[in-house]
Structure formats: C-alpha cells, structure tokens
Amino acid sequence: MAACIFCKIIKGEIPCFKLFESEKTLAFLDIQPLSKGHALVIPKHHGEKLTDIPDDHLGEILPVVKKLAVATGANEWNLLQNNGKGAHQEVGHVHFHMIPKPNPEQGLGIRWPQQETDMDKLKALFEEIKGKI
Known part of the structure; x- marks a missing residue:
C-alpha cells in the first residue's frame, strides 16, 4: 500500500532501527x-x-518475538496485536508489539473487565465456533 507507513519502512523509504529482517518479517x-x-x-x-x-x-513472528524478549533482557513482557480501529489498531498493517514490563509504571497497562457467563450459552457458543474451525 502506497500510504502505509510500515510498507514504506519495509521498502526503506522511511528509516527504522532494524533489529531483525528476513524475506517475510521485519x-x-x-x-x-x-x-x-x-x-x-x-x-x-x-x-x-x-x-x-x-x-x-506468520511463521517467524513468535520466534522473533522470543528472540527480542531474550535480547532485551525482559523478565516480563506483553505481546500485543490489535485488529481494527475499534480494537485500538493505529496503523493499518498487521504488527505485533513486544513490550517489556520492567515495573508497574512502565510497559503496557491492561484493564480486564471480566463478565459473568451462563454455562448453557457458553456451551452453545463453543459448539458454534468449534464447528467452524
């Protein structure tokens, strides 16, 4: 895509601090x-x-994330990948964030609003999804 900032980075049109590159992954x-x-x-x-x-x-993504976590010395980290603006995706090109979590103030903060569930409804959802895989 001509306007995609990540595609421009891949093409070398915009500089980056490149940590890893292969034929399919950056x-x-x-x-x-x-x-x-x-x-x-x-x-x-x-x-x-x-x-x-x-x-x-997609085959190299997780191994590269693992290498980055080790190389940064991160003892704890988050792996984040968002899909769509409503899910907080800012750049319209698939990307995975490897975010070290060195302390409570730095890194990714997460709110996890759990919901109560009805087991019969959960079982019906399970059967619906499993039938489509």
Whole structure:
C-alpha cells in the first residue's frame, strides 16, 4: 500500500532501527515506546488484520518475538496485536508489539473487565465456533 507507513519502512523509504529482517518479517524499535526495548514485529506482506495475512508469512513472528524478549533482557513482557480501529489498531498493517514490563509504571497497562457467563450459552457458543474451525 502506497500510504502505509510500515510498507514504506519495509521498502526503506522511511528509516527504522532494524533489529531483525528476513524475506517475510521485519522487527524494529518502536519510536513511541511504552518501555525500554519496546519493538514491533511485522510481516512484510501488507494486510490490515491478521486474517488478511497468509499463514506462511506468520511463521517467524513468535520466534522473533522470543528472540527480542531474550535480547532485551525482559523478565516480563506483553505481546500485543490489535485488529481494527475499534480494537485500538493505529496503523493499518498487521504488527505485533513486544513490550517489556520492567515495573508497574512502565510497559503496557491492561484493564480486564471480566463478565459473568451462563454455562448453557457458553456451551452453545463453543459448539458454534468449534464447528467452524
């Protein structure tokens, strides 16, 4: 995509602090980090949501995240990937954040509003989803 900032980074049109690169994957430091070592791992194939990316372009993502976590010395970290503006995706190109969590003030803060559930409804949902996999 011509206007995609991550595609421009992949093409070398915009500089980045490149940490890893292969034929299908690029990892670089986030320029607005939540903590020291916050990095982005992206597939080179352009797609807005994870479901838009071919499976063979996703194979290196988790191993690269693991390498980044080890290389940064992160003892605790979050792996974040958002799909769509309503889910807080800012850049319309699939990307994974590896965010070290060195202390309560730095890194990713999460609110987890759990909901009560009805087991019969949960079982029906389970059967619906499992039937589509």
